[in-house]
Amino acid sequence: GLGLELLQGYGLTEASPVIGVNRPADNDPASIGPPIDGVEVRIGANGELLARGPNVMLGYWNQPQATAQMIDAEGWLHTGDKARIENGHIYITGRLKEIIVLANGEKVSPADMELAVSLDPLFDQVMVFGEGRPYLCALAVLNVDVWRVLAEESGLDPEDPASLRSEAARTAVLERIARRLASFPGHAQVRRVALLPEPWTIEADLITPTMKLRREQILEHHADRVAALYEGH
Known part of the structure; x- marks a missing residue:
């Protein structure tokens, strides 16, 4: 092999695009790692992963309604993914409203x-x-x-x-x-x-x-x- 270490991360386009990633010294492959520097995360209603930080988009171009559905008044990006946070690591558990x-x-x-x-x-x-x-x-x-x-x-x-x-x-x-x-x-x-x-x-x-x-x-x-x-x- 090439001897390259693979680390799992997570993100979406609206977050430019990374929210969390495992580190070489703190790698749990079952998780998507801790949030990257400068990004806050929390679990919202129905177990949804929310993220806030300078990487979050300002909004969709000329689509204020779609923007409001993704980013709330406090600046939290609603990812649409269900998750839990344990020991600083984020674990994606499913997709909200898609069961x-x-x-x-x-x-x-x-x-x-x-x-x-x-x-x-x-x-x-x-x-x-x-x-x-x-x-x-x-x-x-x-x-x-x-x-x-x-x-x-x-x-x-x-x-x-x-x-x-x-x-x-x-x-x-x-x-x-x-x-x-x-x-x-x-x-x-x-x-x-x-x-x-x-x-x-x-x-x-x-x-x-x-x-x-x-x-x-x-x-x-x-x-x-x-x-x-x-x-x-």
Whole structure:
């Protein structure tokens, strides 16, 4: 090997981008380390990690509402991550508001599933949902070039938007999703999928300036497609 020491850290774009990092003399790989010099951290409501310091952004350009959702009146940046602090080290424990509870009480992390699915180049964007429902579904925006190959293999016209609504397309895409989720438990599987012709954008207020999904807005924007996925249930 190169003999380089690897140290785990944590941050986000809004924090320029580092909040905490382990030190060579004080390294706990299970944590993301203590905060960097000049940065304050604390645990807020619902166990959310908050950070404050000169590294925190002033705000999103021309988006005061989005800024107010991220930075409170006292200057604390709301990271959206759940954490605990022990012996000066920060431990990330999950993502706030991103746990789905199915109708049977089973809990899943959609972000973990979405990350696994997005490793397939077919998917440009994907969102898993199913809060209070009997099974999980997904909305997906496909990569144009990879979709063209898959469509032709499935006997579909990739230039015809109607192809995205075909049973053949949904079946082929669900098979690709299932491969990526093979290591997940049975309740953390996508049963149905809707394929969308247009990507989610910042301008449409469907993703944040840092490309995170605005889940509620996406579900509302595609309410008809979502309802169709649960018809009869």
